[in-house]
Amino acid sequence: xxxxxxxxxxxxxxxxxxxxxxxxxxxxxxxxxxxxxxxxxxxxxxxxxxxxxxxxxxxxxxxxxxxxxxxxxxxxxxxxxxxxxxxxxxxxxxxxxxxxxxxxxxxxxxxxxxxxxxxxxxxxxxxxxxxxxxxxxxxxxxxxxxxxxxxxxxxxxxxxxxxxxx
Amino acid sequence: xxxxxxxxxxxxxxxxxxxxxxxxxxxxxxxxxxxxxxxxxxxxxxxxxxxxxxxxxxxxxxxxxxxxxxxxxxxxxxxxxxxxxxxxxxxxxxxxxxxxxxxxxxxxxxxxxxxxxxxxxxxxxxxxxxxxxxxxxxxxxxxxxxxxxxxxxxxxxxxxxxxxxxxxxxxxxxxxxxxxxxxxxxxxxxxxxxxxxxxxxxxxxxxxxxxxxxxxxxxxxxxxxxxxxxxxxxxxxxxxxxxxxxxxxxxxxxxxxxxxxxxxxxxxxxxxxxxxxxxxxxxxxxxxxxxxxxxxxxxxxxxxxxxxxxxxxxxxxxxxxxxxxxxxxxxxxxxxxxxxxxxxxxxxxxxxxxxxxxxxxxxxxxxxxxxxxxxxxxxxxxxxxxxxxxx
Numbered sequence: 027x028x029x030x031x032x033x034x035x036x037x038x039x040x041x042x043x044x045x046x047x048x049x050x051x052x053x054x055x056x057x058x059x060x061x062x063x064x065x066x067x068x069x070x071x072x073x074x075x076x077x078x079x080x081x082x083x084x085x086x087x088x089x090x091x092x093x094x095x096x097x098x099x100x101x102x103x104x105x106x107x108x109x110x111x112x113x114x115x116x117x118x119x120x121x122x123x124x125x126x127x128x129x130x131x132x133x134x135x136x137x138x139x140x141x142x143x144x145x146x147x148x149x150x151x152x153x154x155x156x157x158x159x160x161x162x163x164x165x166x167x168x169x170x171x172x173x174x175x176x177x178x179x180x181x182x183x184x185x186x187x188x189x190x191x192x
Numbered sequence: 193x194x195x196x197x198x199x200x201x202x203x204x205x206x207x208x209x210x211x212x213x214x215x216x217x218x219x220x221x222x223x224x225x226x227x228x229x230x231x232x233x234x235x236x237x238x239x240x241x242x243x244x245x246x247x248x249x250x251x252x253x254x255x256x257x258x259x260x261x262x263x264x265x266x267x268x269x270x271x272x273x274x275x276x277x278x279x280x281x282x283x284x285x286x287x288x289x290x291x292x293x294x295x296x297x298x299x300x301x302x303x304x305x306x307x308x309x310x311x312x313x314x315x316x317x318x319x320x321x322x323x324x325x326x327x328x329x330x331x332x333x334x335x336x337x338x339x340x341x342x343x344x345x346x347x348x349x350x351x352x353x354x355x356x357x358x359x360x361x362x363x364x365x366x367x368x369x370x371x372x373x374x375x376x377x378x379x380x381x382x383x384x385x386x387x388x389x390x391x392x393x394x395x396x397x398x399x400x401x402x403x404x405x406x407x408x409x410x411x412x413x414x415x416x417x418x419x420x421x422x423x424x425x426x427x428x429x430x431x432x433x434x435x436x437x438x439x440x441x442x443x444x445x446x447x448x449x450x451x452x453x454x455x456x457x458x459x460x461x462x463x464x465x466x467x468x469x470x471x472x473x474x475x476x477x478x479x480x481x482x483x484x485x486x487x488x489x490x491x492x493x494x495x496x497x498x499x500x501x502x503x504x505x506x507x508x509x510x511x512x513x514x515x516x517x518x519x520x521x522x523x524x525x526x527x528x529x530x531x532x533x534x535x536x537x538x539x540x541x542x543x544x545x546x547x548x549x550x551x552x553x554x555x556x557x558x559x560x561x562x563x564x565x566x567x568x569x570x571x572x573x574x575x576x577x578x579x580x581x582x583x
Contacts, residue, residue: 048570049333052307056339063561149361150558153340156359160336 046167047175053161057182060154061104064185067147068111072096074140075114078121083133088121108186151185158182197229200556201285201566203276204236205297207254207265208244211391213474214291214315217344217365222247224366224549235279235298237267251275251298266297276301277568277576285566287311287556293338294331294356303334308566309559312338314360315471317347317492331356337569339559342552344472347492361555364497365472366548369541371449372482375457384523386418387459387484389452389475393424398465398489401512403433406440408516413523416440421447421455456482460523464488467510473497480504480540485533487518503536 078084079092095110095117102110122137161182170176204218215236222232232247237254244250252272254265276298280288287309293299294314303310312335341360343349349360381387392399402418409416419442420426426443433441447455456462462484464476470493477497479486486504488494498504505522507514522529541547568576 045571049336052337056337059339059562060558063558066561146554146558149340149555152359152361153558156341157339160358164336 043169043173043175046169046173050161050164050170050175050179053157053164054176054179054182056157057154057161060150060157064147064150064154067143067150068107069100071140071143071147072100072114074136074143075118078118078133078136078140081133081136082130083136084121088117092117092121105183112186154185158184197231198286198556198560199231199284199565200225200233200287200289201280201283202232202234202289203291203293203299203302204234205264205266205292205295205299206237207267208234208236208238208248208250209240210254210265213365213471216474217315217472218291219245220366220368220545221549221552224545225553228549228553233279233283233285235276235302237265237272237298249279251279257296264295264297266295268296268298268301272298273301273305277305277572280306280566281568283566286563287560288566289313289552289556290338292316294335294352300331300334303337305568305572306566307337307569309556309563310338310566311340311342311555311559313342313344313363314348314352315344317345317351317471317496328356339563340555342555345493346496348471350492363551363555364543364548365474365477366545367474367477367481367540367543369481369544372453372456372478375453375455375482378454378458381419381455381458383460384413384416385458385460386416386519387421387455387462387479388418388464389421389447389455389462389479390464391422391424392420392429396467396469398467398510399429400432401465401467401489401510401515402463403437404512405516405519406437408513409519410437410440412520416523417442419444419455419459421445421452452478453482456484459484461519461529462486463515463519464494465509465515466491466494470494476504477540477543480533480536481543483533483537485522485529486536487515487522489515498536499539503539504532 075092075096079089079096084092095114099110099114118140164170165176165181202218202222204215206212206214208215218234222234225232226247234248235251236248237252238244238248238250239253241250252267252275254267256263256265280302288302288306289311290299290303291313292315293303293312303312335356335358341352341358342363343352343360344363344365346362349362352358352360386402388399388402390397417440421444423446429443430438430441456479462479464473464486466489468491470491473488473493476486476488476494480503486498488498488504488506489509490506491509495506498506505518507518
């Protein structure tokens, strides 16, 4: 009888461990996809920023500033990314605030695309931050720490976004 | 919208043939997406499986359970679960959209059974309930599978943050704003009139709050008239009203969409005295889009829909005196009334399906990044193998 009970307990424990591991794996996957999505959108924004820098909207000085910020954002590591992107947001914000005379069709299209992209980036950031906080929370559970269920998956880093540039 | 066509699965938790806000939202969304060329399949409980539209699959007969202060017709259990699994494995979906996945329903079952790009929409805006504390440990691992969460209002988002400690993107419910934009003024309904649309027999629609407010309104506005549209037994409703007041009521029964647009554009005030159980308040969005000046109870859903009073007037829920004061003030000041109605009309264009469905589709796309479609989750696959079932 005792033997059966112990066997049952072991089976239960094994099930729970594999269940927890699956759960963590799934969460890490969620972080990866939400980051891939956000990263893609941010890359597009940097590309648009460079196009704006080359267009009629910007004077040479702000073109330089914008190009510099865009390159910095593109080359930043994951940890420094949000800060670099905030720099790009700032540069775009200054430019758009000061240039009220956007007239050409191409320029208007650029600005509209940027505006739509900003909306999407806000949503993507919300999705990513949620996935990251959730994962960090579950990683902290004692069972996952003791049994190292997260394996070699890197600790996800959160992304701070000072969103309202446009 | 992009050219690539997707296979989209939508799960409706409530009985398809019972009228309700969530159901009509899903119906409109599914039809819109089909119109855009996507393949859409809706899984829903249904009583009458014969008369379902072609894109709806029945998951079985719903059972009525009391939930959140109303009777919810939902479905769960082993047979429903196997139908859900079957639907997911046969559907070959690119993305699964689950509505109200945090209540005991096929949406929750689908969230449990599926893996891949999952999007959840939360409709309910409810105060904290004690029972939810007990179920959170079960719910959390299931809900956290969702790649993206949508809340239909700020109130629903707050409910979600409070209950499940997770954030959501706010995308409102949709209306066909173009249907309501150009309602014609109809002399029958203009002047000092109050409009009300809904199943007035249901206590939570709050018609009695309006009836109780009437004597106080009459002392200030003697020629006030009330028009009520919607299905129900008007003879029964009239019995509840004092004989002296009965002549002021006109029951019109069901009205067509076109009449509804004209009606909303014509009435002096549109009143929504609902006492609760509303998740969004689609009728208020329609009233605003038609240019009506709206007075609504301050339940969470209406409060957030009306921008805390920016786009319509709020009164304290179930307080007839407060309602009477607000009605009299507005009917006496037609300039203020028109101004607020115009603000509301501009604002309500954001609820148009063209805007809303695009936003929802954006969320789908974000959830689909890097995903290879929806499959049964690994737990279920192992479980099925153990029981010798086919997935």
